[in-house]
Amino acid sequence: MTDPSEAAPRTAAVAAVDQGRRTWIAITCGAGAVGGVATAVPFVSTFAPSERARAAGAPVQVDIGGIPPGGKLTVEWRGKPVWIVRRTKEQIEALKKTDAEVADPNSDRKAYPIPSYAKNEWRSIKPEYLVVVGICSHLGCSPSDKFTPGAQPSLPADWQGGFLCPCHGSTFDLAGRVFKNKPAPDNLEVPPHMYVSDTTLLIGEDKKA
Numbered sequence: 001m002t003d004p005s006e007a008a009p010r011t012a013a014v015a016a017v018d019q020g021r022r023t024w025i026a027i028t029c030g031a032g033a034v035g036g037v038a039t040a041v042p043f044v045s046t047f048a049p050s051e052r053a054r055a056a057g058a059p060v061q062v063d064i065g066g067i068p069p070g071g072k073l074t075v076e077w078r079g080k081p082v083w084i085v086r087r088t089k090e091q092i093e094a095l096k097k098t099d100a101e102v103a104d105p106n107s108d109r110k111a112y113p114i115p116s117y118a119k120n121e122w123r124s125i126k127p128e129y130l131v132v133v134g135i136c137s138h139l140g141c142s143p144s145d146k147f148t149p150g151a152q153p154s155l156p157a158d159w160q161g162g163f164l165c166p167c168h169g170s171t172f173d174l175a176g177r178v179f180k181n182k183p184a185p186d187n188l189e190v191p192p193h194m195y196v197s198d199t200t201l202l203i204g205e206d207k208k209a
């Protein structure tokens with residue numbers, strides 16, 4: 001009998017919205033591996049894909065309608081956390097200020113080739129929504145949300161909001177671009193994705209797929 005979860009994208013109903021709170025723990029500091037993946041969020045129960053579908057990397061359909069401005073939703077795709085951040089106007093504007101401070105402002109590096117539809121100043125299809133894999137390009141830790149601008153521990157006085165990797169201090173702006181002179185060599189990966197409707201995203205598949 002065919003498992004329906006293998007034939008159609010998995011659907012995450014309004015899943016956990018985590019504002020400034022890390023809900024995905026995938027840290028093995030120093031060991032260089034993503035290990036001990038633990039989740040503490042309700043979305044796990046809404047996914048329930050079969051193991052075979054998970055291994056095959058089935059696309060994940062996500063309802064993003066419940067994410068408030070400035071909020072973030074974490075979903076799982078191919079065993080990895082994918083973050084969907086609904087950026088505010090102020091956060092979108094702030095990306096201009098970090099242009100000169102990030103290592104690869106135009107996403108030209110090839111380690112994680114960015115889909116053509118996200119190769120722009122926001123690194124996204126729609127400026128409002130950032131969609132990235134939440135795994136540091138250094139040794140695979142999961143960075144923490146640091147959305148509040150301004151000086152704070154481990155961050156500069158002109159911090160505009162973004163992510164801080166707790167393992168070795170790499171920082172990323174709210175487009176997932178890594179700052180200069182940090183251990184992480186690349187920006188956060190943008191997975192293939194597309195909008196099925198204004199409030200529904202499909203992660204793991206795009207029009208070209």
Ligand code: FES
Pocket residue numbers: 136137138139140141165166167168169170183184
């Ligand atoms: S894993 Fe080393 S800085 Fe992120």
